[in-house]
Amino acid sequence: MKYKIAIGNKIDVDVAGKIEDGGSPKNFKFKLKCERLDQEEITKRMQNKDESIKEFMESVTTGWADQRLVLNEDDTPADYTTEALAALMSIAGMPVFLYQAYLKAVAVKEKN
Numbered sequence: 664m665k666y667k668i669a670i671g672n673k674i675d676v677d678v679a680g681k682i683e684d685g686g687s688p689k690n691f692k693f694k695l696k697c698e699r700l701d702q703e704e705i706t707k708r709m710q711n712k713d714e715s716i717k718e719f720m721e722s723v724t725t726g727w728a729d730q731r732l733v734l735n736e737d738d739t740p741a742d743y744t745t746e747a748l749a750a751l752m753s754i755a756g757m758p759v760f761l762y763q764a765y766l767k768a769v770a771v772k773e774k775n
Contacts, residue, residue: 668701670699671699672698672699673696673697673698673699673725674696674697674698674699674768674769675694675695675696675697675728675768676694676695676696676697676761676764676765676767676768677692677694677764677768678691678692678693678694678695678760678761678764679691679692680760682754691731691732692729693727693728693729693730693731693732694727694728694729695724695726695727695761695764695765696724696725696726696727696728696743697723697724697725697765697768697769698723698725699769700723700769705766705769715758716758716759716762717752717758719762720748720752720758720761720762720765721745721748721749721752723765724748724761725743726743727743727748730743730751732751732754733747733750733751
């Protein structure tokens with residue numbers, strides 16, 4: 664290819680939301696560390712009916728920061744591992760929520 668794009672291939676994905684916890688909402692906010700895919704690759708992967716949203720997110724996620732939903736047995740926040748990510752994605756609706764946050768982070772935005 665004759666050209667290269669002047670942006671990195673790693674992105675931070677801001678994730679913020681809430682989930683019901685015993686009748687009251689529990690707010691959460693953290694960052695996923697992800698690989699940036701280009702539009703062609705995202706389109707190709709979206710059309711692949713053999714790959715779930717969960718599998719897509721597992722394949723692009725490389726880490727996290729400030730995550731406090733997945734805890735170790737001593738109630739400290741779990742470090743990123745593929746198993747910890749699987750635990751996070753076991754929360755109902757979380758794979759789609761993370762996928763939407765990823766698409767928002769990777770896309771071009773209007774400057775304020």
